[in-house]
Amino acid sequence: xxxxxxxxxxxxxxxxxxxxxxxxxxxxxxxxxxxxxxxxxxxxxxxxxxxxxxxxxxxxxxxxxxxxxxxxxxxxxxxxxxxxxxxxxxxxxxxxxxxxxxxxxxxxxxxxxx
Amino acid sequence: xxxxxxxxxxxxxxxxxxxxxxxxxxxxxxxxxxxxxxxxxxxxxxxxxxxxxxxxxxxxxxxxxxxxxxxxxxxxxxxxxxxxxxxxxxxxxxxxxxxxxxxxxxxxxxxx
Numbered sequence: 001x002x003x004x005x006x007x008x009x010x011x012x013x014x015x016x017x018x019x020x021x022x023x024x025x026x027x028x029x030x031x032x033x034x035x036x037x038x039x040x041x042x043x044x045x046x047x048x049x050x051x052x053x054x055x056x057x058x059x060x061x062x063x064x065x066x067x068x069x070x071x072x073x074x075x076x077x078x079x080x081x082x083x084x085x086x087x088x089x090x091x092x093x094x095x096x097x098x099x100x101x102x103x104x105x106x107x108x109x110x111x112x113x114x
Numbered sequence: 115x116x117x118x119x120x121x122x123x124x125x126x127x128x129x130x131x132x133x134x135x136x137x138x139x140x141x142x143x144x145x146x147x148x149x150x151x152x153x154x155x156x157x158x159x160x161x162x163x164x165x166x167x168x169x170x171x172x173x174x175x176x177x178x179x180x181x182x183x184x185x186x187x188x189x190x191x192x193x194x195x196x197x198x199x200x201x202x203x204x205x206x207x208x209x210x211x212x213x214x215x216x217x218x219x220x221x222x223x224x225x226x
Contacts, residue, residue: 058213092158105157
């Protein structure tokens with residue numbers, strides 16, 4: 001158990017809908033990362049937040065957005081969902097913001113778009 | 115553009131045999147390099163990382179990796195594989211500005 005929790009574990013929704021994925025980092029970790037893992041694209045870095053502020057942006061679509069709240073939990077919002085958004089979404093956390101910091105991954109949320 | 119290549123999609127080894135998983139990266143400078151392991155239905159776990167200094171790094175679970183600048187490689191090795199090592203292995207690069215790139219993964223099967 002990494003100490004990172006993600007809810008829900010599974011999510012099934014329809015095209016065009018909007019969903020919110022939630023992540024709680026390890027106690028004491030200030031940085032949160034979001035990743036998408038799909039068969040087509042592999043594992044892709046989406047976005048990083050550090051202490052409430054966006055720190056780095058990867059291959060995140062404009063239909064997707066994220067935020068980190070004062071209690072340091074983070075939410076990833078996916079809107080106008082398409083079939084191709086079906087994937088496993090991972091959250092990871094680290095103590096600090098630098099790229100050298102060890103990231104601890106949550107178990108993921110599996111999103112299925114029908 | 116930065117990229118990470120894991121040329122072996124799937125590898126099968128016998129228990130007790132040695133293992134080497136290949137990773138090549140494309141990046142101008144020396145990036146931060148990582149190896150992660152993902153067991154079925156789990157998130158990723160960091161095995162080891164390289165930033166600078168000694169090019170041979172030791173990790174958890176008996177794994178080690180060697181950074182070779184001339185070959186832009188960061189291959190993962192283990193002298194004797196255990197059945198519990200069966201999993202998916204990912205090489206990753208942080209190329210600056212907290213931009214992370216992952217390889218496509220190598221699936222390891224261990225046969226008794």
